[in-house]
Amino acid sequence: MVSQIKPNLSIKIGNLDLKNPVMVASGTFGYAEEFKDFMDLKKLGAIVTKTITLKGRHGNLPPRTCETPAGMLNSIGLENPGMDKFIQEKLPFLKKLAIPIIVSIAAEESPDEFVTLIKQLDKLAEVSAIELNISCPNLQKDKLISQDAGDTFKLVSAVRQLTQKCLITKLSPNVNSIVDIASAAQNAGSNAVALINTLGGMSIDVNKRVPKLGSWVGGLSGPAIRPVAVKMVWETYNKIKIPIIGMGGIMDIESALEFFIAGATAISIGTANFINPRVSLEIICGLKQYMVDNNIQNLSNLIGRLKACKE
Amino acid sequence: MKTVQTKAKIISNKKIKENYWHLEFESAIIAKNALPGQFVNIRVGHGFVPLLRRPISIYAVKGVKVKLFYQAVGTGTQSLSQRKSGELLDLIGPLGNGFDYRQAVKAKDARSILIAGGMGVAPLFFLAEKIKTSQPLVLIGAKTQKQILCMQEFKKLGCTVKLATDDGSLGFKGKVTDLLKLVLGQTKGLGLFSCGPRPMLKRVSEISCENKIPAQLSLEEHLACGTGACLGCVVATKSGYKRVCKDGPVFSSKELTW
Numbered sequence: 001m002v003s004q005i006k007p008n009l010s011i012k013i014g015n016l017d018l019k020n021p022v023m024v025a026s027g028t029f030g031y032a033e034e035f036k037d038f039m040d041l042k043k044l045g046a047i048v049t050k051t052i053t054l055k056g057r058h059g060n061l062p063p064r065t066c067e068t069p070a071g072m073l074n075s076i077g078l079e080n081p082g083m084d085k086f087i088q089e090k091l092p093f094l095k096k097l098a099i100p101i102i103v104s105i106a107a108e109e110s111p112d113e114f115v116t117l118i119k120q121l122d123k124l125a126e127v128s129a130i131e132l133n134i135s136c137p138n139l140q141k142d143k144l145i146s147q148d149a150g151d152t153f154k155l156v157s158a159v160r161q162l163t164q165k166c167l168i169t170k171l172s173p174n175v176n177s178i179v180d181i182a183s184a185a186q187n188a189g190s191n192a193v194a195l196i197n198t199l200g201g202m203s204i205d206v207n208k209r210v211p212k213l214g215s216w217v218g219g220l221s222g223p224a225i226r227p228v229a230v231k232m233v234w235e236t237y238n239k240i241k242i243p244i245i246g247m248g249g250i251m252d253i254e255s256a257l258e259f260f261i262a263g264a265t266a267i268s269i270g271t272a273n274f275i276n277p278r279v280s281l282e283i284i285c286g287l288k289q290y291m292v293d294n295n296i297q298n299l300s301n302l303i304g305r306l307k308a309c310k311e
Numbered sequence: 312m313k314t315v316q317t318k319a320k321i322i323s324n325k326k327i328k329e330n331y332w333h334l335e336f337e338s339a340i341i342a343k344n345a346l347p348g349q350f351v352n353i354r355v356g357h358g359f360v361p362l363l364r365r366p367i368s369i370y371a372v373k374g375v376k377v378k379l380f381y382q383a384v385g386t387g388t389q390s391l392s393q394r395k396s397g398e399l400l401d402l403i404g405p406l407g408n409g410f411d412y413r414q415a416v417k418a419k420d421a422r423s424i425l426i427a428g429g430m431g432v433a434p435l436f437f438l439a440e441k442i443k444t445s446q447p448l449v450l451i452g453a454k455t456q457k458q459i460l461c462m463q464e465f466k467k468l469g470c471t472v473k474l475a476t477d478d479g480s481l482g483f484k485g486k487v488t489d490l491l492k493l494v495l496g497q498t499k500g501l502g503l504f505s506c507g508p509r510p511m512l513k514r515v516s517e518i519s520c521e522n523k524i525p526a527q528l529s530l531e532e533h534l535a536c537g538t539g540a541c542l543g544c545v546v547a548t549k550s551g552y553k554r555v556c557k558d559g560p561v562f563s564s565k566e567l568t569w
């Protein structure tokens with residue numbers, strides 16, 4: 001008789017234990033309540049909230065989304081109720097789920113806002129980790145923090161002193177060297193890097209000769225960006241020691257596996273939530289099956305196990 | 312109200328004329344919960360082409376059957392038109408906030424007026440069915456006679472139907488909103504319910520304001536998630552941006568800023 005292995009999907013990111021490595025990406029899952037009718041939310045590895053800023057934001061001028069070949073552009077512009085309202089109105093529902101909640105935060109004007117935000121979150125036991133969104137393309141900034149290794153190092157070092165909670169730094173693919181930025185985040189004490197945020201993009205209505213997005217440009221997500229993301233995860237995996245949370249166009253188990261093999265310790269599901277709200281749970285099942293089929297007991301024996309072509 | 316993601320069996324998918332189609336599917340739960348003005352979000356193709364779902368209003372409900380009325384205008388709706396009876400259609404619904412017609416049903420001396428432009432007939436037909444005992448007045452507008460939709464269907468429900476075409480090929484010559492102004496000179500309007508192109512809705516909103524008759528308008532925006540999560544489908548209202556897919560698609564005209 002063949003004895004079947006029981007795959008172990010649990011992982012560790014800093015001091016954060018996850019029962020499985022599948023989370024949902026910031027901005028694509030709202031505050032989770034929007035998905036409660038479609039799935040058992042408690043089965044997710046973790047939930048990353050929409051990015052929260054200190055004061056509320058109205059977001060950008062509509063139209064804010066447009067479909068593109070194998071992807072979509074968005075220019076939401078971080079519409080959110082602000083930290084106080086988030087804590088009062090959104091966090092109680094998330095707390096009840098009793099799974100790790102990762103709160104994504106960003107600064108609008110000055111990096112000092114991160115300090116205030118982290119001080120607020122640090123006090124809340126229901127917040128398991130904090131994701132620093134220094135890579136949002138929709139804030140009409142000339143340069144993002146995550147487009148400069150020095151700025152990234154400075155910011156992460158400054159906030160690192162303020163909390164013992166697990167800190168994740170979310171990076172932009174719109175850079176020359178993702179490895180330089182990821183290394184800066186690591187050296188400044190980030191517990192993990194999340195990559196990738198959306199790729200800058202634009203689409204034009206040729207009949208009207210106007211941009212399809214109200215704010216002209218936006219961020220590209222979905223299957224179209226997957227090869228870019230997989231390469232960045234792989235490059236980064238070879239150069240840094242902290243875990244990588246991989247994302248960008250993961251639509252199903254096969255695309256999820258690409259990220260683990262390239263070196264991601266965990267993955268985040270973004271745009272795919274719009275198409276199939278249950279996709280994350282399907283990927284968790286698929287991952288277990290793949291591990292059984294390939295006799296892999298622990299996920300660590302899959303992460304980064306890319307073979308050379310000729311092997 | 313319960314929203315579900317389900318694989319519903321297509322009962323029929325028939326072309327009724329030009330590029331207009333009726334699709335009927337079976338879903339007891341959607342049929343039971345659907346309200347006029349709500350929609351389903353459909354994975355129209357196979358796999359990930361096209362990527363995003365397509366929103367289509369609920370046109371009619373009979374027992375466990377739900378009917379949609381759509382125009383094949385682009386890649387997504389054309390894919391939908393290729394789907395065959397017997398196939399399973401992955402859909403999410405019922406979604407959104409529909410028409411509030413509690414007042415309309417009770418109407419006695421005054422009538423509800425439904426104003427449809429183009430494909431805007433779809434959600435209004437479901438509404439008309441719900442309030443047919445109050446004998447609503449239905450105004451349908453289009454560019455030309457051939458594009459006037461659902462006239463017979465509304466009549467069969469017992470509604471009074473008036474038509475407007477831009478070229479005068481059928482009914483009143485001019486905009487359906489001009490017809491509305493005319494009608495309001497003769498009939499006491501209880502409430503206006505409208506769906507159609509944005510400029511038409513704006514005009515209905517103005518007329519509602521001038522005549523002090525409340526109006527409920529069903530809006531369209533490009534959707535990504537359809538469930539209220541992405542904040543991609545917002546419209547400007549007096550209390551800030553609101554989501555067409557979740558807070559709408561039906562809004563009170565008083566709420567909107569144009």
Ligand SMILES: Cc1cc2nc3c(=O)[nH]c(=O)nc-3n(C[C@H](O)[C@H](O)[C@H](O)COP(=O)(O)OP(=O)(O)OC[C@H]3O[C@@H](n4cnc5c(N)ncnc54)[C@H](O)[C@@H]3O)c2cc1C
Binds near residue numbers: 350365368369382384
């Ligand atoms: C709440 C709601 C209810 C609707 N009900 C109906 C209905 O009952 N019958 C019907 O025929 N149509 C209806 N529509 C419009 C329908 O969704 C679009 O015609 C359809 O999405 C077009 O897709 P396409 O791929 O064929 O066209 P394309 O132009 O190729 O679509 C490209 C992209 O733009 C989006 N898009 C294009 N036009 C519209 C539009 N008018 N509204 C929203 N998104 C659009 C598509 O979803 C897609 O993401 C409704 C729209 C909304 C928002």
Ligand SMILES: Cc1cc2nc3c(=O)[nH]c(=O)nc-3n(C[C@H](O)[C@H](O)[C@H](O)COP(=O)(O)O)c2cc1C
Binds near residue numbers: 051076078133220269
């Ligand atoms: C509509 C939309 C809104 C997003 N909002 C945020 C956000 O608020 N914060 C953030 O860090 N990333 C945001 N993202 C980026 C995603 O989290 C993710 O990094 C990106 O979409 C790539 O993954 P995907 O291809 O699986 O969607 C958003 C993406 C989309 C499509």
Ligand code: FES
Binds near residue numbers: 533537538542
């Ligand atoms: S389409 Fe995502 S919030 Fe409406």
